[in-house]
Amino acid sequence: MCGRYTITISLEELMLRYMIDETSVPFHRPKYNVAPGQFIFAVIHDGKRNRLGELKWGLIPPWADDPKIGYMMINARAETAADKPAFRELLKRKRCIIPADSFYEWQKEDGGKRKQPMRILKRDRSVFSIAGLYETWLSPDGEKISSCTILTTEPNDVVAPIHDRMPVILRPENEALWLDRSMQDSKRLRTLFVPYPERELEAYPVGAAVGNVRNDDSSLIAPNKVEGQMELW
Template structure:
């Protein structure tokens, strides 16, 4: 699964990476411990251009009666996404990417769980594949939400966890965002484990387990935390 991640790059870096000329996204400071239920930065394509904005992490399908599903829908399994009513139509027309520069997972070690941060070896920004939808409450309030797609682990992730987020290859980002692309076979080809040789993992302190903790100490290698 993917339940925590980081996004510490500047707004300018985000706009440059996704070819966005301007944005009203309220991105003011790095986030070292993004958690479900929070507002997260996401990129969609509106049919003409990429747009950067905020979505609430935890999908509430447009047809849901309440928002209670959100906590159970922070992730969607890519292998079955076409089979689930909550995701099938979104795969056709409401795909997004969630920018990140690292994500956390907990590795089981001798009866305890050791938090690990997984990053690109070159420390560059990457895009997690996501889906989004807009739910409207009975009194007309709109809530736009998202979920992160997951896939089988690569060789690096196997000792840590049995799932990992779908990290899109840079050359596949435009295809994923393209609303006119609805071929399931073509889209499924993008939902592969990211090459393990391009990633690395390192242990971090237990403080990342608290959503209240959000500072540079969250990403510091464990040996440097003492």
């Protein structure tokens, strides 16, 4: 699964990266510990241009009685999304990009008794695009919540020793295809659900403080020396 990530660049840099002219997002500070249940940046295409907004992380289907179901739907398996009622139609017409510059996973050690948090990022430290799906939920009293889920796939050789899943990271040349609402060919979209090339990623251990969602500062991404480990992956 993917349950934590970072997005530390400025709003201006984010808009430039995704060719966005204007946004209603009033302010953005670096985030070093983005967690489920929070409102997160997402990019969609409205048919004319890319738009940047905020979605609640944890998909709430239209038929849900309680929005808390979103905490159980922070991720969706890319391989089966086209077959699941909660995701099937979204895959056809409600796809989004979730910008990130790293994500965290917890590596089991000592036979599973201990978990070491690991930060996974591109070797060039650039922003990447996580594939997501979004939906709008309307409560009986008229409350509207726009939410999203992150698609996951099999891990590459960098992530596999850490976790058995990783987010679907889109190649830059495939971002426009993913956001194109007219593209509804699920077979073609499935070709994007491959593990990101391991040669472009690396991972390193960080401190246990990242496990607490209340912690959110640059110290969370500082490398944490692990005994017996001399270098980055």
